[in-house]
Structures are given as C-alpha cells and as structure tokens.
Amino acid sequence: MIIAVDGPAASGKGTIARAIAAHYKLPHLDTGLLYRAVGQTVLDRGSDPASEADAVAACDFADAMLADPRLKESAAGNAASVVSAHPKVREALIARQRAFATQNGGAVLDGRDIGTVIAPEADAKLFVRATSAIRARRRHDELVRAGAKISFDKVLADIKARDLRDSTRATAPLRQAPDAALLDTSFMSIEAAIRHAIQLVERQIAER
Numbered sequence: 001m002i003i004a005v006d007g008p009a010a011s012g013k014g015t016i017a018r019a020i021a022a023h024y025k026l027p028h029l030d031t032g033l034l035y036r037a038v039g040q041t042v043l044d045r046g047s048d049p050a051s052e053a054d055a056v057a058a059c060d061f062a063d064a065m066l067a068d069p070r071l072k073e074s075a076a077g078n079a080a081s082v083v084s085a086h087p088k089v090r091e092a093l094i095a096r097q098r099a100f101a102t103q104n105g106g107a108v109l110d111g112r113d114i115g116t117v118i119a120p121e122a123d124a125k126l127f128v129r130a131t132s133a134i135r136a137r138r139r140h141d142e143l144v145r146a147g148a149k150i151s152f153d154k155v156l157a158d159i160k161a162r163d164l165r166d167s168t169r170a171t172a173p174l175r176q177a178p179d180a181a182l183l184d185t186s187f188m189s190i191e192a193a194i195r196h197a198i199q200l201v202e203r204q205i206a207e208r
C-alpha cells in the first residue's frame with residue numbers, strides 16, 4: 001500500500017505521515033530531507049543554489065548527510081526550496097523516491113509532489129494545509145525549542161517565500177492532486193489531525 005501525503009511547509013504533513021506509517025506498520029520517507037540535503041551540500045561547497053549545474057552536482061550527497069541536524073534549520077529549508085525548482089535536480093531524485101514507494105509492502109511518503117508525480121498510483125492521498133500564520137507559529141516554536149534565535153516575522157516571510165516558489169515552479173509544483181483528500185489542520189490538535197488523517201485514508205482504501 002502506498003500513501004502520499006503532500007502539503008506546504010510546516011503544515012504538519014510529516015507528523016501525520018509518520019503517524020500513518022506507524023499505524024499501518026509501513027516505512028516512511030520524508031522527501032523534503034532529500035532536497036534539504038542537496039541544498040545544504042550546495043551551501044557547504046560554497047556553490048549557488050540558483051545554479052542548476054551546482055545543484056545537480058550536489059545530488060551526489062552521502063547518505064550520512066540525511067542525519068545532519070543542520071537539515072532542520074531554516075538555511076537548509078530555504079536552499080532546498082531553490083534547488084528543488086531545477087528540473088534536473090528533481091529528475092536526479094525521482095528514482096530513489098519511487099524505489100522507496102514501491103518496495104515490498106509499500107510505504108508512506110510526504111512531500112510536495114508525491115500524489116501528483118512520484119506515486120500518482122498511490123492507494124490513498126492526503127493534502128495537508130494550514131494558514132501561513134499558523135504554520136509560521138508552529139515552525140517558530142519548533143526552531144526556538146531547538147535553540148535557534150530567529151524572529152516570528154522572519155519565519156513567516158520564509159514560509160511565504162517558499163510557498164510562492166514551491167507552487168509557481170514549472171516542474172512538479174506544489175498542488176493538491178485531484179484525487180487527494182484535503183485536511184486543513186489550522187484549528188486541530190496534533191492528535192485530532194492524526195485521527196482525521198487515518199479516517200480519510202481508511203475511507204479512500206475502502207472506496208478503491
């Protein structure tokens with residue numbers, strides 16, 4: 001069984017995808033981490049995220065990079081959003097994501113284009129959203145808890161800039177697949193969001 005969970009930055013899709021994976025005992029892939037690893041590698045090399053050639057060269061990042069705590073930081077997220085707009089970067093990361101999705105027993109993947117590009121055949125698809133102000137509040141709280149010194153206004157501006165880049169790029173833009181169920185978590189607790197998400201997945205599986 002393949003379950004696709006898409007949505008904008010800090011909408012809660014990762015939290016939901018992890019819970020769904022635990023519920024169905026499936027492996028989970030946070031595909032944003034792959035783009036963050038490319039973005040961080042570009043920054044580490046002193047290269048330019050806006051250069052497609054530099055970004056493609058960074059797709060050879062070592063697997064250990066995926067455990068680098070810096071990938072959680074805003075700099076990696078912003079660089080990821082720039083490198084992910086390059087068609088050749090997306091192409092370089094497709095095989096890895098599809099192999100994960102189609103491994104024995106299936107998987108849960110979260111990202112921006114899982115239901116539309118990576119696994120359009122997914123058995124269940126969710127599109128998770130929340131207002132930009134609520135997403136920025138959640139992300140700001142998370143960053144401050146991790147020790148970052150960053151203002152709420154900067155986090156909100158970053159989220160808005162990423163939303164714009166992610167949804168207007170020509171290749172695999174962020175959008176809800178026509179057959180994805182919409183889940184707005186703006187006024188839901190984490191527990192309620194997970195409960196609703198599992199109900200929506202159950203409904204889609206039953207209707208297959």
Ligand SMILES: Nc1ncnc2c1ncn2[C@@H]1O[C@H](COP(=O)(O)OP(=O)(O)OP(=O)(O)O)[C@@H](O)[C@H]1O
Pocket residue numbers: 007008009010011012013014015016032138139142185188189190191193
């Ligand atoms: N319904 C909710 N209510 C309150 N906080 C939430 C809710 N869902 C998620 N969070 C918190 O918001 C933050 C962002 O959630 P999460 O990492 O799941 O989002 P994401 O969409 O996967 O983000 P990213 O795009 O960066 O991968 C986390 O600190 C998480 O605990």
Ligand SMILES: Nc1ccn([C@@H]2O[C@H](COP(=O)(O)O)[C@@H](O)[C@H]2O)c(=O)n1
Pocket residue numbers: 009010031032033035036077080081082084085110111112113114162166
């Ligand atoms: N399937 C995906 C996943 C992510 N991206 C890009 O990476 C950035 C970081 O992702 P997070 O989920 O960790 O926030 C994101 O802003 C996207 O630009 C993507 O393009 N496709």
